[in-house]
Amino acid sequence: MAPHLDAVRVERVWSAGGVVRVEARTRELAVACADCGYGSTRVHSRYCRPLADVAVGGRPVLIGLSVRRLFCDAPGCRRRTFAEQVEGLTVRYQRRSPLVQHLVVMAGVLLAGRGGARLLQILKAPLSRTNVLFHLMCMPLPAAPTPRVLGVDDFALYADTYGTLLVDAESRLPIDPWSGRDAEQLTSWLRAHPGVRVVCRDGSLVYRQGISEGAPDAVQVSDRFHL
Template identity: 60%
Template sequence: MVVTSVDASGPVVVVQARTRSRNPASCTGCGMASEWVHSRYVRQLADATVGGRPVRIELGVRRLYCENPTCAKVTFAEQVPGLTVRYQRRTPLLQQLVEAVGVVLAGRGGARMLSILNIALSRSTVLSQLMRVPFPPLTVTACPPRSPRLRPPGPSPPKQGKPMPGRLRVRLAGTRGGCSKPCTH
């Protein structure tokens, strides 16, 4: 990628850039490299703010033909790793910021926080980006059975309530049944 100009005179910092035309690009369908140019177009990307000012990247990219005859894609747009993602109008950095704020503050609060950061997004957009965030993987671990403990002679400690029929005993995540030590398994 080659940056051709930066205009910081207005309220928005505009970075104009283009991709290098000599480098082949990989097809998004089959992964085969291609240099056969179909056309060019300018892609506008929003990026994280710089000095409290919004940033817009105007990136000139190529649309190429896939040279693999068995590939379902006829043409594809080249991607710049770390800067562009297919069908996205935000850079990965800005997208991660929007998702993080959406997870913590959700709709209206997230939109307010982003407006403080000079990122103009509606609460609906923040919520839709939140819905795209995958859930963390669920890991279920079983604690080993407790070994019988020897009790010193003397009065017995108060008994814990026995579970009643038709009810479940719930224990806090990360602890063993009656033990106060955290479960490390």
């Protein structure tokens, strides 16, 4: 029913004040030291770690998980003790289970700050708008594939300071921005991303030079108003 709790021993489940509370403790298994990987079962202490989990029956779930702090006895390891983590249930410094964390990130991706915060409230995992955005910004970006058709243009950052933006002209997704609009940066980007067949640009001679040097075989397209 709750496979992410399989790795721990659930000792008590009860409902109080509209919240489902779960008391659980880790099993007495050897755990690898966070630094050196040496397995340890020698317990330094135990402490209770609160973890918010996904709602059940419309009620928020709070797990009180008893975890061990263990000694690392590996010769040469500088870490004296370390806290155990439970795969699939705990993440270092995180007070939410990975299931809730996934909801938080997905709410941010699909609905951004305000909408994401509203959805999370409905899902009984409330979080402020700014925190939803914080988790969204922490998310690693997937590596963008090199586009077949690239769009390059400049934009004003302020006054006479400009930046360059690269866009996948087929998917219309932005790829890379940088400050400045010189030829060298465009040349080195194109050399580092071989495979661009067509580049759409404005009439800038600088970009024309950058493309000619970075991707000499690419077809350059410029609209009639920029020739």
